[in-house]
Amino acid sequence: MALTTVGGASNATRRVEDEIFRRGRDLKGTSFRSLMLSALGVSILILIVLIVDVFVDGWSVLSTRLPDFITGTLRSQSSSDALGISQGLLGSLWIAVFVTVLSFPIGVAAAIYLEEYAPRNLLTKTIDIAIRNLAGVPSVVYGLLGLFLFVQTNNGNSTLYAGGITLAILVLPIVVITSAEAIRAVPSSLRQGAYGVGATKWDVIRTQILPFAAPGILTGSLLSLSRAVGEAAPLILVGAITGRLAPRGGSFVSLDQLGDRFTAMPIVIVGWVQESGRDPGFAAAAGAAIVVLLALVVMMNSVAVTLRNYFENKRG
Amino acid sequence: MANISIPPTLVGSARRERPTIESLAGPRSRARKEKFIRSIFFSAALVSIAISALIVISLVREASVFIFEIEWAQTWGQNGWFPRTGTYDMPTLLVSSLIVTVVAMLVAGPLGLGSAIYLSEYASRRTRAFLKPVLEVLAGVPSVVLGFFALFFISPQVIERIGRNGWWVIGAVMVVVYVLLVGGWARRLVKRDIETPIAVQLKRVATLTVLVATGLVLIWWVNNVAGSSDVASPDFFSVKRSGQLAAAAVGVGILTIPLVASVSEDALASVPDELRTASAGLGARKFTTTVQVVLPAAVSGIVAAFIIGISRALGETMVVFMAGGAADAAQFTSSPFDGGLTMTAGMASLATGTDNVVGEGLTFQSLYFVGLVLFVLTLALNIAAGRFVSRVREQY
Numbered sequence: 076m077a078l079t080t081v082g083g084a085s086n087a088t089r090r091v092e093d094e095i096f097r098r099g100r101d102l103k104g105t106s107f108r109s110l111m112l113s114a115l116g117v118s119i120l121i122l123i124v125l126i127v128d129v130f131v132d133g134w135s136v137l138s139t140r141l142p143d144f145i146t147g148t149l150r151s152q153s154s155s156d157a158l159g160i161s162q163g164l165l166g167s168l169w170i171a172v173f174v175t176v177l178s179f180p181i182g183v184a185a186a187i188y189l190e191e192y193a194p195r196n197l198l199t200k201t202i203d204i205a206i207r208n209l210a211g212v213p214s215v216v217y218g219l220l221g222l223f224l225f226v227q228t229n230n231g232n233s234t235l236y237a238g239g240i241t242l243a244i245l246v247l248p249i250v251v252i253t254s255a256e257a258i259r260a261v262p263s264s265l266r267q268g269a270y271g272v273g274a275t276k277w278d279v280i281r282t283q284i285l286p287f288a289a290p291g292i293l294t295g296s297l298l299s300l301s302r303a304v305g306e307a308a309p310l311i312l313v314g315a316i317t318g319r320l321a322p323r324g325g326s327f328v329s330l331d332q333l334g335d336r337f338t339a340m341p342i343v344i345v346g347w348v349q350e351s352g353r354d355p356g357f358a359a360a361a362g363a364a365i366v367v368l369l370a371l372v373v374m375m376n377s378v379a380v381t382l383r384n385y386f387e388n389k390r391g
Numbered sequence: 392m393a394n395i396s397i398p399p400t401l402v403g404s405a406r407r408e409r410p411t412i413e414s415l416a417g418p419r420s421r422a423r424k425e426k427f428i429r430s431i432f433f434s435a436a437l438v439s440i441a442i443s444a445l446i447v448i449s450l451v452r453e454a455s456v457f458i459f460e461i462e463w464a465q466t467w468g469q470n471g472w473f474p475r476t477g478t479y480d481m482p483t484l485l486v487s488s489l490i491v492t493v494v495a496m497l498v499a500g501p502l503g504l505g506s507a508i509y510l511s512e513y514a515s516r517r518t519r520a521f522l523k524p525v526l527e528v529l530a531g532v533p534s535v536v537l538g539f540f541a542l543f544f545i546s547p548q549v550i551e552r553i554g555r556n557g558w559w560v561i562g563a564v565m566v567v568v569y570v571l572l573v574g575g576w577a578r579r580l581v582k583r584d585i586e587t588p589i590a591v592q593l594k595r596v597a598t599l600t601v602l603v604a605t606g607l608v609l610i611w612w613v614n615n616v617a618g619s620s621d622v623a624s625p626d627f628f629s630v631k632r633s634g635q636l637a638a639a640a641v642g643v644g645i646l647t648i649p650l651v652a653s654v655s656e657d658a659l660a661s662v663p664d665e666l667r668t669a670s671a672g673l674g675a676r677k678f679t680t681t682v683q684v685v686l687p688a689a690v691s692g693i694v695a696a697f698i699i700g701i702s703r704a705l706g707e708t709m710v711v712f713m714a715g716g717a718a719d720a721a722q723f724t725s726s727p728f729d730g731g732l733t734m735t736a737g738m739a740s741l742a743t744g745t746d747n748v749v750g751e752g753l754t755f756q757s758l759y760f761v762g763l764v765l766f767v768l769t770l771a772l773n774i775a776a777g778r779f780v781s782r783v784r785e786q787y
Contacts, residue, residue: 104678108513114505115522118648122529125645128544129536184435192429193436202436205443211699211773212766213706215735216446218742219762223449244442251439275421277428298531305533308708308735312742312758341535341709348539348713358543365536376531380524 129369133362144363149343153356160364163343166235167304167371170339173239174246174303179296182250186292187280189251190258210248217245218312226313235337238313245309246299253295257288290386297379301372307341340368450766453759461753461760471722472732474741474754483723484761487731491640491711494727495704497565498644500697503651507696510652511659512681530649538713541642542634546714550638550728558637558728567603574599634716637727642710651700654780658692659685661783695779702772706765708735734765 130137136144140156147159185206193199221241225234261284269279285292338346347361416422461479472483506526510519550558662685670680686693716730724731732740741758 101676101678104676107678107682108509111505111509111513114502115509115526118502118506118529118652119522119525121645121648122525122532124544125532125536125540128540132539132543181435181438184432185439188429188432188436192432202440206439207777208770208773209439209443209446211702211769212446213708213735213769215706215708215738216450216762216766219738219759220442220446220449222742223453223759224445247442248439275417275425277425301531305531305535307533307535308712308739311708311712311739341533344535344539345709345713348542361539362543365539368533369536372531372533373528376528377524380527384520384524 126369129362129365131362133359133364133366135359136363137366141363144360145367149338149346153347153350153354153360158360160340160343160367162338163340163364164367166238166337166339166342167368169235169337170239170242170303171300173236173243174300175296177240177243178247178250178299178303182247182296182299183254183292185247185251186254186258187284190255191276191280191284206248206251210252214245214306214308215312217241218309220244221309221313238310238337238339241309241313242303242306245306246303249299249302250296253298254288254292257291257295258284260291261287290382294379294383297375297382301375301379304339304375305341305368305372307339307345310339310342311345340364340371344368446766450759450763453756454763457753457756457760460756472737474737474757477753479753479757480723484732484734484737486723486725487636487711487715488705488733488735490636490725490727490731491643491707491715491733492701492704494637494640495644495647495707496697496701497562498641499647499651499700499704502644503648503696503700504655504693506648506652507655507659508681508686511656512677512685526649526652529645530653532646534646534707534709535713537642537646538639538710540645541638541710541714545641546635546638549641550635563607566606570599570603570606634714634730635728636711636715636724636731636733639711639714639716640727642714643704643707646707646710647700647704650703651696654696654699655689655693658689658696658780658783661692662688689783691779691782695776695783698772698776698779702769702776705772706735706769708739711736712739734761737761738765 143156144159145164146161147157148161149163150158152158185202189199189202189206193202218241221237221244225237225240265283265287266279269283274282344361344364347357347364351358351361467481470480471478472480510523510526514522553561666684666688667680670684671677675684711733712735715732715736722729738758738761741754
């Protein structure tokens, strides 16, 4: 009697195990899982196809005359040997300078104020809401702001500083938000310890908070820099026009350029894509320019992401 | 309190006396310096308010000129958006924006949410550490690159190859699947019953079918009767290299995938693990736990992700400008397979071509009017999304 019960129980156990673990048993679960995986797979596949397509389209230029392409200038014929992206690179470099000089200090300072100083009052809340909403404003609207502020007051002449400042304004909220997150992650024991030995608030910020938050701030700054370098819509509104930049002796350090008309990498690409209807050779040139731009942007992004992962792992 | 904890030797240099408030405060220059530094940080924080104010002022100032001086009858029911000749037809821009946003979300919604679910619920730590950066690279791709891709790859190789009729079939299947999924899920949320009479189930299926059929008829009507496009033309294998809203919208959708994925992943990650373990402890499979416990718990965050995605898709400019098929001015269209101009692309196209956005009378102001509409729409969407996100935060 007892034996049969045990036997029956083990039988039942086996049956239940079989029910749960047998291959193909959990059909719904398996198909759901593979559906979710395929969503991720398709997203990654799109990225791969995108990169391959751009390379293929730009290959005829990249493989034959890459150095000339980088040093060349904008031309009206795609067959010209002097066709290249030097003006675009120069403009994008200047934009990066503007973002670095304007957005980073102001953004980090604002983040420090919000995290370390700000009292809980209406003003702080307003600042917080303003920053969060600014981060969601479409980039064309920033272009309208730049047009209103700089171009209108300058007799309709769009200049390098107009574009640079507009993009600096565009990425400012991103810098503030990412920096504030990095500062929030600083353990409060560090602050308490520093206060305990008599440091002032500025001492604490300077010696404890900024060094600890530096990797996070750097990551956010790099991401926003790559965003600014790849952004085209505000520049189009501010009036960066292809083919209008006259390099002054080709010297980067010449500050005269700030008051000149300018172009930037994304604008060069847009211009060539539009030209490709008239002169199909420009499609290859645009593809090659995209490869250069992607290389720049992806490099900045992957440095930022690697940096963040490294420190995340290190601090556990 | 202070005079107990701090030994006097540390305060006054050699004077052995009880510390006072004054001696603890340190030199006055130090306090002045602190105040000065604080004011620097404070003014940096004020910059954001100044920028917000400037945006609103610039938009409202120029747009108000348009609003007061335009004849409103001219902004509705015209044949297209031709700002340089003074034809401002808002429906042209609004309908194109709607088409692009809907198609973009059809791409970004399932792909983004699916990626988020896989990364958050299924992927092992190592797979996650490898796959997530890839999505982040996708997030960093500039929009001009997607514009190029949409124009030179998606339009000829994907949209045109599958063909107009093929896309309607795919779209219809997607709509049916969506309605069934969402309907089934909503039903489960509303009534947590399992035992339902077959008659009732049949009734529900019938209702769903009618709903889907209505939707399809609507699509057909819009495309055949309201729209001007030539559906009958045999364009199955004709590969053209010209822009169209559908290609641009797919491009916008690809740009939006990482955003939807990261916001929904945050939402899924904020669901406490206790819920998952409790569900597993009750004997639920992973699938049941994910679909019936985790997703409903994270629903506010997922809704927020979709709203943010919509807002992003609405504001995306370059992809539509480059691949939307109407670089300068546009006829009214309600078909995704025609060229069209969204609000954003309309603004960008107005700003190119001429040096100084000149044209008939109110052209410049119309730019700001469209900008104001776009600003208000995206702001409302972002605020709504913020509400949903904070609801998740309150819950857990």
